[in-house]
Amino acid sequence: xxxxxxxxxxxxxxxxxxxxxxxxxxxxxxxxxxxxxxxxxxxxxxxxxxxxxxxxxxxxxxxxxxxxxxxxxxxxxxxxxxxxxxxxxxxxxxxxxxxxxxxxxxxxxxxxxxxxxxxxxxxxxxxxxxxxxxxxxxxxxxxxxxxxxxxxxxxxxxxxxxxxxxxxxxxxxxxxxxxxxxxxxxxxxxxxxxxxxxxxxxxxxxxxxxxxxxxxxxxxxxxxxxxxxxxxxxxxxxxxxxxxxxxxxxxxxxxxxxxxxxxxxxxxxxxxxxxxxxxxxxxxxxxxxxxxxxxxxxxxxxxxxx
Amino acid sequence: xxxxxxxxxxxxxxxxxxxxxxxxxxxxxxxxxxxxxxxxxxxxxxxxxxxxxxxxxxxxxxxxxxxxxxxxxxxxxxxxxxxxxxxxxxxxxxxxxxxxxxxxxxxxxxxxxxxxxxxxxxxxxxxxxxxxxxxxxxxxxxxxxxxxxxxxxxxxxxxxxxxxxxxxxxxxxxxxxxxxxxxxxxxxxxxxxxxxxxxxxxxxxxxxxxxxxxxxxxxxxxxxxxxxxxxxxxxxxxxxxxxxxxxxxxxxxxxxxxxxxxxxxxxxxxxxxxxxxxxxxxxxxxxxxxxxxxxxxxx
Amino acid sequence: xxxxxxxxxxxxxxxxxxxxxxxxxxxxxxxxxxxxxxxxxxxxxxxxxxxxxxxxxxxxxxxxxxxxxxxxxxxxxxxxxxxxxxxxxxxxxxxxxxxxxxxxxxxxxxxxxxxxxxxxxxxxxxxxxxxxxxxxxxxxxxxxxxxxxxxxxxxxxxxxxxxxxxxxxxxxxxxxxxxxxxxxxxxxxxxxxxxxxxxxxxxxxxxxxxxxxxxxxxxxxxxxxxxxxxxxxxxxxxxxxxxxxxxxxxxxxxxxxxxxxxxxxxxxxxxxxxxxxxxxxxxxxxxxxxxxxxxxxxxxxxxxxxxxxxxxxxxxxxxxxxxxxxxxxxxxxxxx
Numbered sequence: 001x002x003x004x005x006x007x008x009x010x011x012x013x014x015x016x017x018x019x020x021x022x023x024x025x026x027x028x029x030x031x032x033x034x035x036x037x038x039x040x041x042x043x044x045x046x047x048x049x050x051x052x053x054x055x056x057x058x059x060x061x062x063x064x065x066x067x068x069x070x071x072x073x074x075x076x077x078x079x080x081x082x083x084x085x086x087x088x089x090x091x092x093x094x095x096x097x098x099x100x101x102x103x104x105x106x107x108x109x110x111x112x113x114x115x116x117x118x119x120x121x122x123x124x125x126x127x128x129x130x131x132x133x134x135x136x137x138x139x140x141x142x143x144x145x146x147x148x149x150x151x152x153x154x155x156x157x158x159x160x161x162x163x164x165x166x167x168x169x170x171x172x173x174x175x176x177x178x179x180x181x182x183x184x185x186x187x188x189x190x191x192x193x194x195x196x197x198x199x200x201x202x203x204x205x206x207x208x209x210x211x212x213x214x215x216x217x218x219x220x221x222x223x224x225x226x227x228x229x230x231x232x233x234x235x236x237x238x239x240x241x242x243x244x245x246x247x248x249x250x251x252x253x254x255x256x257x258x259x260x261x262x263x264x265x266x267x268x269x270x271x272x273x274x275x276x277x278x279x280x281x282x283x284x285x286x287x288x289x290x291x292x293x294x295x296x297x298x299x300x301x302x303x304x305x306x
Numbered sequence: 307x308x309x310x311x312x313x314x315x316x317x318x319x320x321x322x323x324x325x326x327x328x329x330x331x332x333x334x335x336x337x338x339x340x341x342x343x344x345x346x347x348x349x350x351x352x353x354x355x356x357x358x359x360x361x362x363x364x365x366x367x368x369x370x371x372x373x374x375x376x377x378x379x380x381x382x383x384x385x386x387x388x389x390x391x392x393x394x395x396x397x398x399x400x401x402x403x404x405x406x407x408x409x410x411x412x413x414x415x416x417x418x419x420x421x422x423x424x425x426x427x428x429x430x431x432x433x434x435x436x437x438x439x440x441x442x443x444x445x446x447x448x449x450x451x452x453x454x455x456x457x458x459x460x461x462x463x464x465x466x467x468x469x470x471x472x473x474x475x476x477x478x479x480x481x482x483x484x485x486x487x488x489x490x491x492x493x494x495x496x497x498x499x500x501x502x503x504x505x506x507x508x509x510x511x512x513x514x515x516x517x518x519x520x521x522x523x524x525x526x527x528x529x530x531x532x533x534x535x536x537x538x539x540x541x542x543x544x545x546x547x548x549x550x551x552x553x554x555x556x557x558x559x560x561x562x563x564x565x566x567x568x569x570x571x572x573x574x575x576x577x578x579x580x581x582x583x584x585x586x587x588x589x590x591x592x593x594x595x596x597x598x599x600x601x602x603x604x605x
Numbered sequence: 606x607x608x609x610x611x612x613x614x615x616x617x618x619x620x621x622x623x624x625x626x627x628x629x630x631x632x633x634x635x636x637x638x639x640x641x642x643x644x645x646x647x648x649x650x651x652x653x654x655x656x657x658x659x660x661x662x663x664x665x666x667x668x669x670x671x672x673x674x675x676x677x678x679x680x681x682x683x684x685x686x687x688x689x690x691x692x693x694x695x696x697x698x699x700x701x702x703x704x705x706x707x708x709x710x711x712x713x714x715x716x717x718x719x720x721x722x723x724x725x726x727x728x729x730x731x732x733x734x735x736x737x738x739x740x741x742x743x744x745x746x747x748x749x750x751x752x753x754x755x756x757x758x759x760x761x762x763x764x765x766x767x768x769x770x771x772x773x774x775x776x777x778x779x780x781x782x783x784x785x786x787x788x789x790x791x792x793x794x795x796x797x798x799x800x801x802x803x804x805x806x807x808x809x810x811x812x813x814x815x816x817x818x819x820x821x822x823x824x825x826x827x828x829x830x831x832x833x834x835x836x837x838x839x840x841x842x843x844x845x846x847x848x849x850x851x852x853x854x855x856x857x858x859x860x861x862x863x864x865x866x867x868x869x870x871x872x873x874x875x876x877x878x879x880x881x882x883x884x885x886x887x888x889x890x891x892x893x894x895x896x897x898x899x900x901x902x903x904x905x906x907x908x909x910x911x912x913x914x915x916x917x918x919x920x921x922x923x924x925x926x927x928x929x930x931x932x933x934x935x936x937x938x939x940x941x
Binding site: 060061167169170197198199200201202203205206224225226227228230231254264265266267268269270271272273274275276279 | 648649763792793794796797800818819820821822824825848849858859860861862863864865866867868869873874875876877879880
């Protein structure tokens, strides 16, 4: 007897997976209680990233973009709303199960030196997630770590050096290798190049670009640098004071920005080969306490009413 | 491949050997000549204390009725004897044993307590933190000598009572330090990175936070050891030390003062050794501190 | 010879290390005219900040000026006694930092900091100082300066703090302003405002040296640029020409590493490797290990900073007097 369900099931799950976003936030709010009172860091943010896509999350300091990254990673619980990884509500899993789930989503931080364990060598840093998730034995993990370091361009000869012995760019490569060790589906990059020198920034971006296409990664790329996001993302979400003000396919957002804040951001860029755009005369002030609606002005292009 | 070629490391790193946190600190410690010699001296002291029964020519209770208050270089007693005819050299070695046993025992115990309490308070935070730090603050406010007096009165003048009395006043500072270290390390990005890799609380505490807090802990411990040696002698001087005839440098010094004219060596040798030992341990502490300080500012 | 506002000739600065002297600024020459802005472009460790700190003589304890001359309005600064140098720093040179908290005293109000600065240097009396402090705060775009002058630095937002620091630098009306990455720590939307603000001082005749790693900032704000690598100037040019036709392979590499909006079609071609550790400075041209055009001559000898020529004629600059194009590269000079 042939078990039909056994054959049929992979097909349906595969189709479901292609339709279901890898990571999705639905009406997420985050309020921090600080000594100075409540800080509403993220307000009613919804977003979804499908398999193999890259979402750029853009905003200035205090826009809530880094908080959003930590909410997506399940490092912070949302005050309200849900974050789903492959359809699974992260708030319903806890403890060991949540830690298990983390193997599917990894993060690259802004400060590479700060994010590496200082008392572990490069290879040990990369092997650490494998050890935490009990993959293989020690020798295998080391071999895998060396392979990964090779992949990101850290020479085999230096795998036993400690993080502080590497330059900033090399440290970020090690951090990227570590993030890739568990073969995650989702990579969240929080300003991965902003602490690096210009010539190194480009190296790291080229590396991320190449790894993304080679490994078919789904990426959330957080940056204040619109130029980097334009280059890297399929879709861009602009955040301001915890709210999404505009969200659109990259070309639409850069070609025809609709929200004054997006225009302001674009005009703030100082290009290298041309003069900057004229500053928009409309000064837009967000008033997050009187939230306005996000309106779809074109397919996939949402703008907050101002 | 273009990617690999683009990322050949710069020449600078090649000249440097892979060197960990510890290796760096050790190299700096070794380069400090005073600290290194002190460490060797302290090592010899520890070996002497452990091997006391084999090194000391007499047992500390053994009296030689034929030679009371014998001078230096007397027959069979090359440092002389005390008023009961006990060999001064042997008693000093056993006194060293008492001092080091109490000091290391007290500091080790207080370190363990401090790590457990400081780590839990710092890592778990919230109510646990408030509760544990509340207890610590109360202990901190309590005068340590008073505590020692109470303890010795209740438990008798045993080695353990003295050890406990010294250890109790020491863990408080250590626990606060551990907590402060944990709080500062906890905010570092690599802890968040570790969480995002799926590390559990215990893994984070013991594998990631603690090793990075060890440097400062080692520094205070290496200063706490001479302090404890001093405290042991101090308690003995007050008559609160270990029960005679077990020798303690403190009681030997106090006895020596009574014979300062008749037999000055009874005071000079214990006091001199005591001072030398304290200095050596303090210099080791200085070396440890400098070794780890330089590490802190690396990169 | 006419006197420029700032004229630095063959400046050399060393760090005194246990292992010996380490040259971090090596033969830097530059000129700034009143009302002009010069960009010093380079990555971290290129010596760009130490160069200007040598000019102001505010170096770390382990650093020494090893030689060269610094003339401000024709007056030699390197040999000035410290007392007089302090006067120069207060009255003639202002400095703006990356991080405002570095320059402002968190325990004093803006009023005290600004007025004390004026009275210490004996520039004017108390009442006048207060008037000028308020005026300068207004100049830097701080709203309600009469009120804000009583606040402490930490009570201001990041952008306002940056403005307050600029006010501090400009309150004595210095003729030269040194700005060390003044917009790196501020938000993108604030960056342009700060630069526009500095441009007003420039228009009033202040000479400005802008230390930056951002070619976009250099292009927007500056007239001329020098590119530094491993403590030396590798290229000098009017900034727009530098970006239109970079000559030195390092400048070209920096340009190609820069990502800009709308530049998606421009291939990103990063410079391989990382800037050298100065203690292990490569022989010959310091850039040769990262340079795709390097030949044996580059590995052995260092080329001087030479004017760029086309068929023996100085390569066209915009015709502005004093505008020069120079590069320190065997490949460029040889092809002329």
